[in-house]
Structures are given as structure tokens and as C-alpha cells.
Amino acid sequence: MKKITFWFEFASTYSYLAAMRIEPLAQAAGVVVEWKPFLLGPIFAGQGLTDSPFNVFPIKGAYTWRDLERECIKYGFPVLQKPAVFPGNGLLAARVATLGADADWQADFVRGIYTAQFVEGKALADTETSVGVLDALGVDGAAIVEWSMSDQGVKDALKANTAVAQEVGVFGAPTFTCADGELFWGNDRLDDAVAWAVRG
């Protein structure tokens, strides 16, 4: 089965769009999605950035919120709202998504966190946000969050994801990689990435 790897960071706005769009596109193309959480902070730091580019370049940042609003309308998704704290800290949610790599709730959890953060105004970093999304999926949120934060294997796996992301050339999110190593950056390239995965 052909595969596409979807590299996402929970604080990333355009990853919200990609997370909502990728499954139907991939399924229609006969491609399996590998959901790969990673942390953008260390990768931005390696580029000399210590904050979101939206904040570093405020005129571009202001434009970007407007662009996101138009994009949400175009795709028929609830319009994304700027969180009170931006970028939020996605460590806990990324640990949970890493723990859930082989669980049937992983993709729903990812979409749930993006919706909670960008549509419902919940804080990404709050434990209750992750617990609430998990509970709504019918699994034991408190237990999974506790496990995610205390398990050394989960911690190491997320660090490894971030290291591999950097090795394969990821510099932002969302990013899509295909089996042959071809890399596509940004929600605007999702369709091209899926088409590449089909040909690959």
C-alpha cells in the first residue's frame, strides 16, 4: 500500500487545515497516511528563530490570519481563531499523539486537538484539553495523558520523530514526505504530495 507521511506540529495553523483535509484525499487516491507528530521549536531554533514566524514578522503574521480565515471558508471548515497564547505549547498533545501511533484513535485525537485549540478556544498546553478530546473519543483520557507524560519510551519516540524530521529536511509544518524522500511543505502542496505518493 502506498504511503504518505504527514509531519505536524500542534501549534501550527496550516497543519489544522491539512489535518482536516488529508484523510479523504489520501483515501480517494488509495494512499495510507502516517500521522507523525514532531516539535517545531527545536527545528526553528536551528534556523535561528526563537518565536513563530507569524510573530517575528508581524505584517506577514496579520496577513496570515486573514489568509487562514479565507482558506477555512474555501474548504468549508469552521473558521480558525487566534488562540489567546500563540504559538501554544504542543508538547503534551504531541506526546499523546506519539503514544497513539498505532491506536485507532490517533487521527481523531489530532483533529480533535486542532479543533479544540483553533475553533473552541481551548488552550493547547492545558492537560484538560487533551483529556477532554480523548474522553470524547471513548478512551480514558486521564490515564493516557498520565502515561504519555511519564513514559520514557514515549518521550524518546517524540524526540526521535523530531530528529528524523530534521534529518529528512523538514523546516516547517505541515510537511508531507513520500516513500522516495520527496518532500512537500505547506497545506497548499497537499494535493501535489498525494499525487506524488500515488506515482512513487
Place this chain on the structure above:
Amino acid sequence: MKKITFWFEFASTYSYLAAMRIEPLAQAAGVVVEWKPFLLGPIFAGQGLTDSPFNVFPIKGAYTWRDLERECIKYGFPVLQKPAVFPGNGLLAARVATLGADADWQADFVRGIYTAQFVEGKALADTETSVGVLDALGVDGAAIVEWSMSDQGVKDALKANTAVAQEVGVFGAPTFTCADGELFWGNDRLDDAVAWAVRG
């Protein structure tokens, strides 16, 4: 007649794609294109950037040349090559395009410079590049270049374009603005911008 304003900088790679694509899209939609040359240097400097973002963030820059290659193939355009000097200095060509604002050769000159620079390997800053493109269009290249560089009105008009660009929120190129002020950044938003101009 409905109008879309196309803000372009000659050193901008994605402006090459937009310059090649905009006329057929706009014509099909019944929209007139206003070609507006400006200089990105002063605008980048206002954001604290003193070089192309492609050079400031080299991993992203390397990706971008690959993305441009794929985009050229997608659109059926000759594949863009990285110039020996990048970003080139587009002052002379921007002055000529400013002088030609009401001339029937303006759009052809713009497309010609992008092709000379990004396909034929000619230096953007060289006088001969602009002269050659103009001569090929059947006008007097040497005379127009001389006029462009010596005329205070042309100099002031290009400065005014750049000042207006900054005022309306342009932070990169290509940018498209509609009559109601709506702004779209990047070749990836050209179709959306034309659709907006139609509705506006």
C-alpha cells in the same frame, strides 16, 4: 471593468510563475491586470531582513528551488534556474517597467525579463538584459533604458509604487490586490485573487 493589481519584484522567483500565469486567468474572468513593479529591498529591510529569505533560511531556500522546479513542470513552463547572483538587482528593469506603465509592451517586457533571468541565465542587473528584451519587442531598447535611468519622474514613480505597496500591506512578492483592498500573497493565491476581483 474589474481590475486586479499585480505587485511584482523582478528578483522574485514566484513572481516569474505569476507573471506567466496571470493574463490568461484574468482574461478568462473578464478582469484587467494592472502590472505594478516595486522594490522588495526596502520592504524586506523594514521587516529586519537584509537578504532574500531563501538565503537567510538555507534549508527552506534549498527546498524552495525544488518546489519551483516542480511548479514549473506542473504549469508547463520552462524550468527556472537559480541565477549566478541571487537575488539579482532589479532596479533597472523595474524602472523600465515603470516607464512602460501605459505602453503596450509593458507586460511582454516583464515576462521577457523573467524568462531572460530565470530560464536563459542572463543577469537581471545587466543593462544588456533589459535592452535585449526591449529590442526583441521591436522598440528602441537603448533609448528606453537611458530614459528610464535618467528621468526623475520615472525614479519618483517607482519610489511611489514601493511606498504604496508598503502602505497597502505588501510584504513579499508576488502580491495581488483587488479594488476593495483585499490582498493575496503568493502565486498559490492567484486563482483566489482573480475570483475575488470578479466578485468585488
